Amino acid sequence: MAKKHDIxxxxxxxxxxxxxxxxxxxxxxxxxxxDRVICVDNFSTGLEINIHHLLKNPDFEFLKHxxxxxxxxxxxxxxxKFDIQTQGIQEIYHLASPTSPKYYHANPVETLLANSLGxxxxxxxxxxxxxxIVFFSSAAIYGEPREATPFPEQYWGYTDPVGPRSAYxxxxxxxxxxxxxxxxxxxxxxxxxxxxxxxxxxxxLDDGRMxxxxxxxxxxxxxxxxxxxxxxxxSMVYVSDVLEAAMRLMASHEHGPVNVGxxxxxxxxxxxxxxITLLGSPSTIRxxxxxxxxxxxxxxxxxxxxxxxxxxxxxxxxxxxxxxVDALRGSNTxxxxxxxxxxxxx
Numbered sequence: 001m002a003k004k005h006d007i008x009x010x011x012x013x014x015x016x017x018x019x020x021x022x023x024x025x026x027x028x029x030x031x032x033x034x035d036r037v038i039c040v041d042n043f044s045t046g047l048e049i050n051i052h053h054l055l056k057n058p059d060f061e062f063l064k065h066x067x068x069x070x071x072x073x074x075x076x077x078x079x080x081k082f083d084i085q086t087q088g089i090q091e092i093y094h095l096a097s098p099t100s101p102k103y104y105h106a107n108p109v110e111t112l113l114a115n116s117l118g119x120x121x122x123x124x125x126x127x128x129x130x131x132x133i134v135f136f137s138s139a140a141i142y143g144e145p146r147e148a149t150p151f152p153e154q155y156w157g158y159t160d161p162v163g164p165r166s167a168y169x170x171x172x173x174x175x176x177x178x179x180x181x182x183x184x185x186x187x188x189x190x191x192x193x194x195x196x197x198x199x200x201x202x203x204x205l206d207d208g209r210m211x212x213x214x215x216x217x218x219x220x221x222x223x224x225x226x227x228x229x230x231x232x233x234x235s236m237v238y239v240s241d242v243l244e245a246a247m248r249l250m251a252s253h254e255h256g257p258v259n260v261g262x263x264x265x266x267x268x269x270x271x272x273x274x275x276i277t278l279l280g281s282p283s284t285i286r287x288x289x290x291x292x293x294x295x296x297x298x299x300x301x302x303x304x305x306x307x308x309x310x311x312x313x314x315x316x317x318x319x320x321x322x323x324x325v326d327a328l329r330g331s332n333t334x335x336x337x338x339x340x341x342x343x344x345x346x
Contacts, residue, residue, distance in 0.1 A: 020046030102208025108167030115171030196261025200239030201327030
């Protein structure tokens with residue numbers, strides 16, 4: 001018997017958890033062009049401004065809901081127009097989790113529960129509606145690189161299960177195990193995508209991530225602080241490339257895990273210099289020791305993504321940084337956390 005995700009409808013019903021966040025809101029923008037989107041978020045880190053422009057779209061509905069609690073989409077009157085009782089849900093993109101070190105460092109228990117209870121509830125929803133589900137995991141599951149070679153998906157990782165980043169890392173690792181075993185036990189179309197460092201518009205200037213911090217300091221003419229050395233290498237993939245990979249994975253027969261990142265390496269110093277130049281800022285660059293919840297970054301092997309999905313990143317660092325800096329410079333909706341910022345500037 002055909003499953004509901006195999007049946008062809010004029011428009012699919014798609015759930016995006018964490019849909020008001022940086023990645024999730026961009027994903028909603030893309031999906032609502034052709035399908036009906038149910039955006040689920042509790043605003044713990046997501047922002048209403050990210051989805052405000054979608055609220056009047058008849059093919060879009062927002063549900064304020066914490067995914068650590070079970071979600072019954074049939075109880076919502078506003079979703080009756082999507083005929084879920086008959087059509088069900090075809091696809092679920094599960095992104096509900098803090099992702100910035102600032103947020104998961106401050107809210108470790110919430111982070112663990114989002115990736116454990118939240119993932120279980122997303123999987124149970126997928127089971128109920130026989131929906132395909134893509135989980136946005138993280139390159140953090142690999143831990144700190146012990147060698148200079150790119151990470152393949154077969155690498156098991158080198159992590160500290162009780163260290164400063166353990167809430168995020170172990171949350172993602174548990175979620176991957178839960179998804180894998182749900183697929184084995186329930187024959188669920190559950191897929192895993194390991195996302196490497198991502199940047200683009202709708203990043204928050206005060207979220208503690210590298211590029212927003214650089215932009216914020218450079219706009220203020222303050223020194224741009226690099227927590228590490230001038231030779232530290234990073235891998236950054238632009239948001240639109242990540243979402244293209246997610247949609248290709250959803251449409252494919254591949255379950256993953258699949259690395260999604262940019263194998264091209266760039267030094268943190270080069271990124272800082274590019275941002276200062278783009279802003280025409282007088283800022284200088286200074287170096288400080290690594291923060292306790294940051295580590296040296298690994299580089300992805302994307303051989304599987306190329307082979308199975310026909311995917312590779314297409315947005316260059318120069319173009320991606322220009323778009324990101326322009327968006328952050330034009331943002332006037334941020335409430336700055338000056339106490340956190342001063343702590344890291346001292």
